[in-house]
Every structure is written in C-alpha cells, then in structure tokens.
Amino acid sequence: MSEKFETFSYDDAIVKKFLLATVIWAGVAFLLGILIALQLAFWQLNFNTEWLTFGRMRPLHTNAAIFAFAGNAIFAGIYYSTQRLLKTRMYNDMLSKIHFWGWQLIILAAAITLPLGFSQSKEYAELEWPIDIAITVIWVIFSLNLFGTIARRRERHLYVAIWFYIATVITVAVLHVINSIEYPVSLLQSYPVYAGIQDALVQWWYGHNAVAFFLTTPFLGLMYYFIPKAANRPVYSYRLSIVHFWSLVFIYIWAGPHHLLYTALPDWAQTLGMIFSLMLWAPSWGGMINGLLTLRGAWHLLRTEPIIKFMVAAVTFYGMSTFEGPLLSIKSVSALGHYTDWIIGHVHSGALGWNGMLSFGMIYFLIPKLWKQEMYSKKLMTYHFWFGLLGILLYYISMVTAGITQGMMWRAIDATGRLVYPDFVETVMRIVPLYYVRAIGGVLYFIGFCLMVYNIYKTLKAAPKDSKEEVYKAMPMEANPEKPDAKWHRRLEGKGFAFSLLAFLAIIVGSIIEILPTLNIDKYVPQNVYVDPFTPLEQTGRDIYVKEGCYVCHSQMIRKLPEEVLRYGKASSIADSMYDRPFQWGSKRTGPDLARVGGKYPDLWHYRHMLDPRAVTQNSLMPAYPWLFEKKIDFMSTRKKLTVLQNLGVPYTDEEVANADKLASEQAERIAASLATELKNLDPQSPVTAKSLRDKEIVALIAYLQALGTKVDDSELVEASE
Amino acid sequence: MSDIKDDEKEILLDHDYDNIQELDNPLPKWWLLTFYGTIIFSVFYYAYYELGSGPSLSEELREDMQVVEAKMREADRKAEANIDWQALAKDPEALAVGKSIYDKNCASCHAAQGQGLIGPNLADNYWIHGDGSMPEIAKILKKGVLEKGMPPWQEILKPEELQATTAYVYNMIGTNPPNPKAPQGEKIEL
Structure with missing residues (x-):
C-alpha cells in the first residue's frame, strides 16, 4: 500500500505575503476612514485641496477597506485553507505570485487615480477602464489557480469552505465584467453603456453583491475553516451547510434593488429586491448558526482564547447585520433609513465587526502556524479585541442614532402641511456631535489594530529564520473512490466542474430576470415625453x-x-x-x-x-x-x-x-x-x-x-x- | 481530530478535511419556520402589489400628497381669512419672527440688511416685481420669481411665517443701509 502515498508540500510563502499585505492595507483603510469621518465633523480638514477632499477620499477609503484589506485577507485565508482542504499544493506558484503582485499593483493604481479624480463614480466600481481590465485579468489568473488546484486535489469531496470559494470566484467575475462594460473616451475616462435606471439597477446588482460575494461568501468559507480549527470542534450541521449555501447564493443575487426603493426604478424590480432580501434572512442566519453552534461545548474557550473571542464577535456581528439588512429592505423602513447614516452604521457593523474581527482572528491563528512562533503577547491580543469591540459599538450606535434622528427630521410634516425642518443644514447640525463620537469609535478600533501590528512585529522578530517547507503524505484521489451508497449532494461534492456549473446557474437566473427587462429603457418612457x-x-x-x-x-x-x-x-x-x-x-x-x-x-x-x-x-x-x-x-x-x-x-x-x-x-x-x-x-x-x-x-x-x-x-x- | 462529545458520535459524519469533522444535526425548527415564513409572505406580498390590486408607489404618493395639500390649503385659508396687514407691519412679535426667518433664508442672497447681494436690494425705494405693497411682497414670497432664481417659499414656510417675513421685508423698504447694490426696477411711492 505504501507505494501509493504521494508526497507534497504547501506554498505558505504566498500566504505570508497576502497576510502581511492585509495588515498594511488595513492600516491605510482605517486611517482614511478616520480622516473622512473627521472631515464630516470638521470641514476644515478638507484642506481646500482637491486631492484630499471628501468626494475623492471616500471612494479611496471604501476601495481600500473592501479590495485591499478584506481582499488580501480573503486571499490569505483561501490560499492557506484550500491547499490543506484539498491536500495538494496550489496549482501553480507562478500564478499565485502574479495574483499577489497584480492585486497589489491594482490597489496602488487605485490609490493614485482616485485622489486625482479619475473615477466612474459607480460605488465600489469607481476605477477606470484600464484598471477594470487589469482586475479582470488578475481575477482570471486567481480562478485558474483555484480551479487548477481543485482539479489536482487528493481529497475526493469538496468541503463547505471550498463551495463558498467557488461561488465567490464565479460570481465576482460575472459581477465585475457585466457592471464594467464601458466605452472609453480617453485613457482614464469612460462612459458606461448603461444609462439611468439601467445603470442604477446594474450598479446596485453589482454593489449589493460585492457585499454578498466579496465580503460575505468568502468570509463564510473562512469561517467554516478557521472556527472548527481554532475551537477544535466539529461543524454543527452538514445538512444546514448544504441548505444555507444553496439558498444563500441563489437568493442573494436578487436583492440589489433594495438600494433603490421608492426611486424611479419600476415597481416590480423594487418589490423583487425587497422580498428577496427578506427571504435572505434565514439563509444568512444558517451561516451564523453553524458558526456559533460549532462552539457548542467549547464556550469556555471564549474566556481564555482571544482568537475565539474575535471569531465569536465576528459571527455575532454577521448575524446582527444580516438581520438588519432585511429589516432595512422593507419599503417603509427604507423610506426612513435610506440616504442617512443608519446605512453607514449598518455597513460598518458588517465591515468592522464581521470582516474585520474574522480577519484579525484568522491572522492571530495563522501567524504562529506560518512563522512557527507563538504570538508575542496574548494579553495584547485581548486588549486589541476590547478596543475593537468598543470602537465598533461607538461607531454603530452613533451612526444609527444619527441616521434615525435625521431621517425623522427630514420627514416631519406639521399640521399646516409644511416640513417642520425645511432647512436642510439644520438637520445636519443636529447630528454633527454624533460624527465626533463616530470618529472616536474609529480611533479606538485603530488603536486596537496598532496593538496587533506591534504584537506581530515582536512575534516575527523572534521567529526562527529557517523556513523549510514541511512535507506531507497522502494517497491520490483515485485510491478513495466514491462510496456506492453516497447521497446525491455528497456525489456532487466529488465533481468540481458540475458543482461550479450549478453555482453559476444559481446566480445567473436572478441576474437575468432582473436586468434584462430594463435594458429596453425606451419601453418605460411614455411616447409623448421629450427629453x-x-x-x-x-x-x-x-x-x-x-x-x-x-x-x-x-x-x-x-x-x-x-x-x-x-x-x-x-x-x-x-x-x-x-x-x-x-x-x-x-x-x-x-x-x-x-x-x-x-x-x-x-x-x-x-x-x-x-x-x-x-x-x-x-x-x-x-x-x-x-x-x-x-x-x-x-x-x-x-x-x-x-x-x-x-x-x-x-x-x-x-x-x-x-x-x-x-x-x-x-x-x-x-x-x-x-x-x-x-x-x-x-x-x-x-x-x-x-x-x-x-x-x-x-x-x-x-x-x-x-x-x-x-x-x-x-x-x-x-x-x-x- | 476534533474534540467529540459522547452524544455526538451518532451524528458524526465519516469524513474529515484537514482534521475538520462535521456533525449532521437536523435543521433547527425555528430556523426552518422563519425561512418558510419569509417565503410565504414574499409570495403574497408580490402577488398583491405587482399582480393584484395593491397600489403602485405613484398611487400611494398621489394619495399622500392629497392629504398634505388639503392641510396646506386649510392652513392658508385660515391664515388669510382676516389678515390685517397694517397691524401686522407694526406687530413686534411678527417682526421678530420675520427677522429670524429672513436671517436664515433670505440674507444669503439679499444681504443681512436687505442691501442686496446675489438678489436685488430690498432696502431702497426701487422694486422689480409688483409695487412693494405687502400683499404683493407676500405673493412674491409665496410663488417666487423662478426665471430670476427667487425660489417659491409657500411650501416651505408656514402661512404665519410668510406673513411675518412679508412684514419684516416691508419695513426694510427705504432704510437705505450702507454698501447697497445698485437700484433695479421701478421707483415706488409709499
């Protein structure tokens, strides 16, 4: 039998690179966040300078947070876990390197072009067409690398984390390509092919699903790997994984129009956006349940292990924001909350709570494994956690209060049929104090992050210098044939291509049904209206x-x-x-x-x-x-x-x-x-x-x-x- | 291998991925009910609003606006029923209200003392639209002069506020504060 064993090693150098990039870009994203938070409280911080003005800094902040910080965190986690879950090295080291450096160059290009004002103004898709092409190329390289690895696996069945990675890779490609179809005017300017309601619908189909398939599904994949690992407990329910995975990817893609309630978008599309957001509540909570209940019987770790603290907080914030999301998608709630800081609070409970805390937990888990050196200080990790948590709470509470306060002021109509606060700036003045509270929350979160940087620095300094790759042994997949009594989904998990195709179908149905009808914009404008x-x-x-x-x-x-x-x-x-x-x-x-x-x-x-x-x-x-x-x-x-x-x-x-x-x-x-x-x-x-x-x-x-x-x-x- | 409790052995799946194992707990009932509940609600909601007799957003808006406009008309009718412009022009309370509204909404274009800035001088004896009488000033305040960039205020200010502002502006005429904008329009006699 022993001659059937194959030996292999894992490419952990690439994981280290992505991990360090995560830390660096996190600092950039957080500092930019603090700057723009303060700009809203104190306009003088725009410095009368075009490159530093809020209108250009805010897209830089969102791009840095999503694509630079969260993006690198996702890649670090995916490269680490995929190799181990599939018992094989990444398909091609060169592709991994091109992916890493290409992605950092894209971020650098964003950091240069956005302050200079080269922007398409489509949220989280602001980058101009040459960079859009670069993103497409790098994403294809990443996909090739991932699917190549899946093809060469030594593990017959794909674990639930891999399902989420597959859905991520496919859907982000579809979203990015369709939303970025634009007609260049010059090297750094273009107009989208879509106009008006089409552009709004395609953009928010993209924008919402950037949250879904860049900030949710990959992080759920990471959760399914790192929580059972860190807690040393089995995943709560395999059945729940199946049901919530498929319902999540199928339903998520429809929810985009909830960003456009009460607008000029045709009613039917708005209603679809609302009801699919409501139906998304349970599938999202399926992930939360599987994450939290995996810790059943290991809750004592929450007291002593900072990594578990981060992960539990992350999953809890995931649960909170995926409850709040459907709530905000109800038409009458959206009427109050839309355009206000409530939404800003909502996205930050997701970004700082779910994405941030999970990334920090993952980083603390990975560093000792990758550098073969225990973290320098467990106490600093705990302090990081509490600073982070307090920061998020201040941020969230101040922004929800600000949003609801201003929303109520905007809509107040008195007995004479007039607005109670017709003066817009009066409603802004009321919430400026809360903008300061928000900024304090951001600073606390950043202090926690600085503790992590120091902790990492001390750890890496003490780490052993030699880093020989360890050699592992496993039998090829063929040595482990499918069991004759395997159920249909188990069989599907053994077929990478069929699984991916099904995931693609799940996300493309809703996309087509929602987007296609509006491409014929003329149908919606009456004949005797002239524009x-x-x-x-x-x-x-x-x-x-x-x-x-x-x-x-x-x-x-x-x-x-x-x-x-x-x-x-x-x-x-x-x-x-x-x-x-x-x-x-x-x-x-x-x-x-x-x-x-x-x-x-x-x-x-x-x-x-x-x-x-x-x-x-x-x-x-x-x-x-x-x-x-x-x-x-x-x-x-x-x-x-x-x-x-x-x-x-x-x-x-x-x-x-x-x-x-x-x-x-x-x-x-x-x-x-x-x-x-x-x-x-x-x-x-x-x-x-x-x-x-x-x-x-x-x-x-x-x-x-x-x-x-x-x-x-x-x-x-x-x-x-x- | 994961740390497995005794009562979990029966539902532990025969599988492990990088030492991660999975249990096969049933779907929580409350979770399933929530899921089914949202689906059923959604079907009915869509059927009612998009296929059935539910009102469209435009129809809802039209109804809401009728209510608001009725309130407006009623308030205007009451306020204009027995207005005594002469008394109002001398009412210190009304003038104080008028001043605060003027400072907040009008001064950015007509300047703090009415000497004119972006908009015309209100404190000289020249008038572009109307004859400078209080009902005429009230009319301009209400309807605006759209082609000149003077916004209508009737849906923003309450009727009493409009009247108080009218009184305040009326009292400005002829005060001739320093640094005036050049006169525009016809000279008026008061």
Whole structure:
C-alpha cells in the first residue's frame, strides 16, 4: 500500500505575503476612514485641496477597506485553507505570485487615480477602464489557480469552505465584467453603456453583491475553516451547510434593488429586491448558526482564547447585520433609513465587526502556524479585541442614532402641511456631535489594530529564520473512490466542474430576470415625453461633478414620498435620468438632493457657494472647491465625449457633435459674461472678467447644475392625463 | 481530530478535511419556520402589489400628497381669512419672527440688511416685481420669481411665517443701509 502515498508540500510563502499585505492595507483603510469621518465633523480638514477632499477620499477609503484589506485577507485565508482542504499544493506558484503582485499593483493604481479624480463614480466600481481590465485579468489568473488546484486535489469531496470559494470566484467575475462594460473616451475616462435606471439597477446588482460575494461568501468559507480549527470542534450541521449555501447564493443575487426603493426604478424590480432580501434572512442566519453552534461545548474557550473571542464577535456581528439588512429592505423602513447614516452604521457593523474581527482572528491563528512562533503577547491580543469591540459599538450606535434622528427630521410634516425642518443644514447640525463620537469609535478600533501590528512585529522578530517547507503524505484521489451508497449532494461534492456549473446557474437566473427587462429603457418612457440631452458644456460640467465625487454626499433622486416632494419638488421619473451616464442617484445625503436644483438659485449663488459654501449657507459642512476657479475647461474633448455618447445612443445630431467645442465655448461665454457683470455690480473692484472666467471649470459646473431637472418636457403627458 | 462529545458520535459524519469533522444535526425548527415564513409572505406580498390590486408607489404618493395639500390649503385659508396687514407691519412679535426667518433664508442672497447681494436690494425705494405693497411682497414670497432664481417659499414656510417675513421685508423698504447694490426696477411711492 505504501507505494501509493504521494508526497507534497504547501506554498505558505504566498500566504505570508497576502497576510502581511492585509495588515498594511488595513492600516491605510482605517486611517482614511478616520480622516473622512473627521472631515464630516470638521470641514476644515478638507484642506481646500482637491486631492484630499471628501468626494475623492471616500471612494479611496471604501476601495481600500473592501479590495485591499478584506481582499488580501480573503486571499490569505483561501490560499492557506484550500491547499490543506484539498491536500495538494496550489496549482501553480507562478500564478499565485502574479495574483499577489497584480492585486497589489491594482490597489496602488487605485490609490493614485482616485485622489486625482479619475473615477466612474459607480460605488465600489469607481476605477477606470484600464484598471477594470487589469482586475479582470488578475481575477482570471486567481480562478485558474483555484480551479487548477481543485482539479489536482487528493481529497475526493469538496468541503463547505471550498463551495463558498467557488461561488465567490464565479460570481465576482460575472459581477465585475457585466457592471464594467464601458466605452472609453480617453485613457482614464469612460462612459458606461448603461444609462439611468439601467445603470442604477446594474450598479446596485453589482454593489449589493460585492457585499454578498466579496465580503460575505468568502468570509463564510473562512469561517467554516478557521472556527472548527481554532475551537477544535466539529461543524454543527452538514445538512444546514448544504441548505444555507444553496439558498444563500441563489437568493442573494436578487436583492440589489433594495438600494433603490421608492426611486424611479419600476415597481416590480423594487418589490423583487425587497422580498428577496427578506427571504435572505434565514439563509444568512444558517451561516451564523453553524458558526456559533460549532462552539457548542467549547464556550469556555471564549474566556481564555482571544482568537475565539474575535471569531465569536465576528459571527455575532454577521448575524446582527444580516438581520438588519432585511429589516432595512422593507419599503417603509427604507423610506426612513435610506440616504442617512443608519446605512453607514449598518455597513460598518458588517465591515468592522464581521470582516474585520474574522480577519484579525484568522491572522492571530495563522501567524504562529506560518512563522512557527507563538504570538508575542496574548494579553495584547485581548486588549486589541476590547478596543475593537468598543470602537465598533461607538461607531454603530452613533451612526444609527444619527441616521434615525435625521431621517425623522427630514420627514416631519406639521399640521399646516409644511416640513417642520425645511432647512436642510439644520438637520445636519443636529447630528454633527454624533460624527465626533463616530470618529472616536474609529480611533479606538485603530488603536486596537496598532496593538496587533506591534504584537506581530515582536512575534516575527523572534521567529526562527529557517523556513523549510514541511512535507506531507497522502494517497491520490483515485485510491478513495466514491462510496456506492453516497447521497446525491455528497456525489456532487466529488465533481468540481458540475458543482461550479450549478453555482453559476444559481446566480445567473436572478441576474437575468432582473436586468434584462430594463435594458429596453425606451419601453418605460411614455411616447409623448421629450427629453433633451445635456449640452456639450453641461456634459463637461457633469464630468466635473462625477470627478469631484459630488454623488457621495448629494443624491439626484427625489423618491416617491410626500416629504421628498415637499422638500425637492416633483418625484423623479425614468425620463429624468434616461441619458445619464453614469447615473448619479447617489446613496447618501450629507447634503440635499440636487435632482431639480436647476434654476432654483441664480448662477451667482452657485459661484459663491462653490468658492465658499458658508458664504451662502451658514453652518454648511461642504468643502470649498477653489481649484474649479483656476482649472481650465478642455473644450476640444467635448467632441470626443459627444461622439462616444452619440454612439451609445444619446440623440445628438452630427452637427452638434462636430461643433461641440464651439457650442460649449459659446454657452460658457454667455454664463461668464453675466456672472462677471453681477460680480462687478456687487464689487466694482472685482478682478473677475468675462474673459478670465469663460474657460474655467466652474462655469461648466454651473451650467450643469442649472440644467438639472430641466431637460424633460412632459407637458403633453400631463395634459393628456388631465 | 476534533474534540467529540459522547452524544455526538451518532451524528458524526465519516469524513474529515484537514482534521475538520462535521456533525449532521437536523435543521433547527425555528430556523426552518422563519425561512418558510419569509417565503410565504414574499409570495403574497408580490402577488398583491405587482399582480393584484395593491397600489403602485405613484398611487400611494398621489394619495399622500392629497392629504398634505388639503392641510396646506386649510392652513392658508385660515391664515388669510382676516389678515390685517397694517397691524401686522407694526406687530413686534411678527417682526421678530420675520427677522429670524429672513436671517436664515433670505440674507444669503439679499444681504443681512436687505442691501442686496446675489438678489436685488430690498432696502431702497426701487422694486422689480409688483409695487412693494405687502400683499404683493407676500405673493412674491409665496410663488417666487423662478426665471430670476427667487425660489417659491409657500411650501416651505408656514402661512404665519410668510406673513411675518412679508412684514419684516416691508419695513426694510427705504432704510437705505450702507454698501447697497445698485437700484433695479421701478421707483415706488409709499
């Protein structure tokens, strides 16, 4: 028999690399989080500098947290556990290395391009098209490596952790590719092929499932490996694993439209988003139950073992946020919570609690194994845990309180039928103290992280230098044939390809049913509604709006709710955004909605507001944008932009496209001339002239803001219905 | 091998992955009931709102707006029923309310003392829209002058607040504070 044994070793060098990258990027993500938290409390921290302004820093923070911190943590855990669960080395060491370095380069590219303002403005998919292509290539390499490893395994059946890895690899590929179909305008700018409601639906199908298949399924896989390992206990229920895995991957993919409740998205899609979110509650809790009950009989470890503390906290936060998620998806709850800090609190209980705590537990578990050296201090690990936990609690409680408080203020209508708080900034002032509490929570979490860094540093310093790979023995898979009485799912676990195909089918059904119908946008806009596309100058201003990340604080979507109509005007329709590439509906209102801001204020108001928001709105938190008054409009690029938009189906005439630069500069001339006159009226000493102003970005931005909500002519429709 | 309790041996599966073993506990009942419950609710919910007679979001909004607008009309009717502009113009309480509303909402465009900034000078004797009488000022406050960027305030301010602001602005006319914006419109006689 003994000659049948094969010897092999595991590639742990790659796990070490991913692990250290996790720690480094975690620090970056946390520091950025603290910075932007403080910017919201104290606007001076935007430093009047374009590269440091909230609109550009917030996407950097989310990308760093999701793709750099959580991403590297996932890869570290997957590379470590997959080799051991399949009893084989990773398929190809070179592919592993390309995956590692490619991913770090992508992160670096993000860290450079996002502060410079190269952004598609689609949340968690902001990176521009060349980086999108790089992500695709690296993801394919990772997939090849994983599936290659599965093909060469010495373990016949795939363990539940591997199921989750497979679902992750397949679904992230599908999400990323479909959401990133864009038409380049230049090396670092593109327009998505989708417009308006299509773009909103595809983006939130992606955005929600980035949470599902980047921050949930891979971490569930890690949970299924590291909790039984750390607690030395069997997994609670194999049956539950099967039921909750398949129901989770099938149901999750439908839930995206819960980000778009009460918007212009057709009702049926919204309702699907809500009910699938509700049905997701039990499948999510299946994971929590299997995680927590695996510890049944080992609860004493919770007192003494910091790793178990981290993991139990992680799974508990997972349970909390997967209960809160369905709750927030109920239409009437979303009406209150959407656009507020409640959502920010919700995602951070997931990110800091579930992803963060599980990653820390995993890191503390792996370091002694990989470096053959016990952690320097168990006490510091425990302190890390308590700082982290206290930080999350402060963060979560302050943000939920802020969100509900502001949501209640926005919707309060008195006996005269008027808003009780018509002044938006008043509702912001009320929650600023809570923004400070949130920042303190973030700092505590970061202090805990620093303790971990010190602990790791001391451990690695003491670690033995020689790191020879250990050699393992196992029989090939063929030596272990399928049992004749094996049940159908057990057999399926023995068939990597069939399993993956089934997982693919599970996620593609909901995707097709939800997305396909809206691709035919014209069907949803009545025949007698006319929509003008943006003029070349307005489109240029729109690109500036996208570049500065205005959407991170301002929505362009008046929901079908009376308080929204009172505050912002007629509810937004599909026609309102039908040529918007990308859509700018937003997901958070730190400032008011802008869907119908066009014509609401004079040009001079916007001019003064962008230069110094507090000159027109006392107590405003908005950063100033002085660079827009210096940077010049690139008029020639408008031709290229309109050409691309025309190709994508925006009804520009050939003449408009050919003369785009001329049309843009004429409109800029008009706005600049009237602004200069007004400024002279106010202050005869004003150095601003029509000539000095006409080629500045601020003019294009004002043109765009004044066009918002003015492009749709539905008078025939209104007459017909009367 | 995992640490297995005696009562678990029967449901322990004959399998291990990197020393991880699995039990085959039945699905918790409450969990299954929750799952079935959400599915059944969802089927009925979708059927009612999307296939059956449930109202669409636009219909719900229309109904809600009718309620709000009725409240508005009722409040406006009451407030405008027996308004005495002359008395209001001298009512110190109303003027105090008017001032606080002016400072918060109007001063950013018309300047703190009404001398004009983004919007026209309110404190000279020139008037662009209407004749500077209180009912005319009230009309502009309510409806706005959309093409000039003056927003309508009737859905934002309560009727009493609108009247108080009218009184406050009326009292500004002719106060001629320093650093005025150049006069615009017609000269008016008071």
